[in-house]
Amino acid sequence: MPDDDESASETIATAEPLTEGPRASWWPAVEVIAVVALFFIYAADAPPMVNEAHYLVKAKNFWQPDWCANDLFTASGKAHTTFYFAFGWPTLFVSLEATAWIGRFVGWTLIAIGLYRLTTALIPLQFATLGVAVAWIAAIEYGNLAGEWVIGGIEAKVPAYGFVLAALAELVYRRWNRVWILLGIASAFHVLSGGWSVVAAAIAWLFCERLRAREDRKAFFTPALFLGGAIALIGVLPALWLTMDGGAVDSVRVARIYTFYRLPHHLLPSNFQFHWYVRHAVLLIAAITLAWITRRPIHAETRDHEGWNRFRAFAIGAILIAVFGLFLGGLKAYAPDLAAKLLRYYWFRLSDAVVALWFALLLLRCVALRRESKAIWISGVAGLAVCLVLVGISSFERMRLAVPPSASNATLGWDVNASPAKQQQVFEDWLKVCDWVRLATDRDEVFLTPRHQQSFKWYAERAEVVNWKDVPQDSKSLDQWYTRFREIYPERLSTIRVTIHYQSLLDYRKKYGVNYIIVDRRITGQHMPLVRVYPLAEHENKTYAVYELPYAMP
Structure with missing residues (x-):
């Protein structure tokens, strides 16, 4: 990882988003609304989406304990209490369908705002956020390894990713205190999505701050870090309590049920199909290639270069988490009980989302390099066009089916x-x-x-x-x-x-x-x-x- 340039870091720490030309005060709202509209076109299926029937019935029972009170799942322990509290209250007044739509628009707006902040911090191009959103959606759907998605129905990870994106924007600006607080909020909504992001951010700090001169180094252990951890406990403690509240239940048996029987398609590397590895490898290679060809700062400036370094370090952190998960997958043949316990934690979730996001941002960076290299610009435009076609195909197929995803035969x-x-x-x-x-x-x-x-x-x-x-x-x-x-x-x-x-x-x-x-x-x-x-x-x-x-x- 290259060293940060000290003077550049001071500039980017206080810089405004890198955009070309003047903007009216309402322009960011226009761009955010455009991104939310894209999410609507792509994921405006009739409720319930695949996980909405899972999350929102639980949220309804959270606010109305007598509703389906004798159902094993609905009345069982509540892991995502922050989500149920924040998004479940509309069930007191409106239907589950209306609650889903309210939740979707709130969640999509959080993601759109976070994505706008991150994109404008890195790419000097108006409406780049819309292009990044298109490429990100396509890259996740067609390049994931373990079935992750971000844009869809409302569930706990959706607002969590909104705060993760906001934290990444602050990471680009080297505002570490804000990073830890925002990631704490993300962890309160979804322990794993937010928690793995904290680990990746810590790896990014190690790469980008540890080798700096002591007088210029941003401290790791700060009050903001502990404040973020305290906020995260709102989500961590209920989840931790559920894993401990088993009484006489065999924890190994439960872990094997969860990892090997119910969710191996997300958790167990040996259960992943071969072409999943191929498509994810293609996406990762494409991202690395784009990072190499765009390694020089845009317009020969340096102020954006440090931000890209920090985001790249975060992406490397997410990839390292996934690589460690792959090694853990090999334990099944030698220590299956230990493997079952450790693989429960979705080691591939963050890398599925972040590698796709890294690719999407780099693709739009190529588009922004029109004045520097026509060849790179053409490759960026071509890649973006392919992503747009893929998103269009997916959207058309879902509209054509005309049944909620949770009811589709697939x-x-x-x-x-x-x-x-x-x-x-x-x-x-x-x-x-x-x-x-x-x-x-x-x-x-x-x-x-x-x-x-x-x-x-x-x-x-x-x-x-x-x-x-x-x-x-x-x-x-x-x-x-x-x-x-x-x-x-x-x-x-x-x-x-x-x-x-x-x-x-x-x-x-x-x-x-x-x-x-x-x-x-x-x-x-x-x-x-x-x-x-x-x-x-x-x-x-x-x-x-x-x-x-x-x-x-x-």
Whole structure:
């Protein structure tokens, strides 16, 4: 890492954003609004998004504890209390759908403001933020390693990333005190997204400050660092408590369930598909190449050079975290229990987001170099055009499908090649059966639900025995979730359907207080040896049916 230039660092520490030409006071608002509009075009799917049905039902229960109170997931320990507190209160007044839209616009605006601050600190080009946003979206979607995303529905990591971006802008300006406080707020919203950012920022400090002369070095241990840590405890303590509140639950068993059974596609390197490594390597190589060809300061100045060095150091920190995670992945063959415990912490989450962001910023830096190098400018414009096409394709495909992402067959892993028209019909039938449940059953009823769904509580507002998506965070509930899932969706049925073994259904009624089972008739067939309560006419719902569980004979 090259040494910082002392005089340059003094300039950038107080400099205004690097932009060409005068700007009206309202111009930043225009640029932020344009970025939010881009996010809307890309991610304006009908709620719930993939994780919204997971986060917002939990947030609703946080503010209304009697809502789905007998659901294992909803009533389990609350890991993201800051998010639930800040974004869940609208559920007291409006629907979950309206809450999702409110949360999306707040979260997107936080990200847009942070991205504007960071971009204008590095790139002297009007509306560069919009180009960075396009490239960032494309790079994450088509270049991630472990399935990370940033622009989508509202969940805890979205506001966290907004504050991470704001912290990165301050890092560029060498305002370390503000960095630690903003990252503390990010950690309060999402412990891992914010916490890994703190580690990467500490690595950046080591690269960029440790080798400076003592009299010019910015201190690491400052009151602001401890203040940021204190703020982070708002999010850290609830999450830590959930991992410790397992009682007699075997912590190794719980870690293996979480890492190896439920979330290996995010956590376990050996579970990643080969082409994921290829696409991420291509993105990383592209970012490194762009960093090399743009290594000279823009317009032969030095004041932006130090900021780029600091951001690059942060990106290297994120990459080093991911590399260490890859090494931990190799432990599974030798120490699987230790690997399960350590790999729970999403080692690849930050690098997925930051490598893509580094690439996006460098791509726009190439566009800003028009006067210095036509070849570099052309490469930047071409790269940006490719990213725009990729984002356009993704947006069109989601609009064409016309069902919420949480209801798409690709997400649910069932009949993934079904046409949009067929998926829309199935979704309409899903809404019908959920409406019937909400209107025709008591609020405290518990249901057995189809394996390939994740939005029953969102639409029906009733508890369910177990749901694949809704995995609890506390050790005791997670262990119960695993036991229930293996029992309700047995391996002998390929875990794709609820067993209808008569004695098992009697046991479920006694054990879980469940009176009804909802079935996907595409899987179970049109008729079952149980009393059907919905639909009473076949044409009312061709996809889903509700049956009453049998009673034990006196």
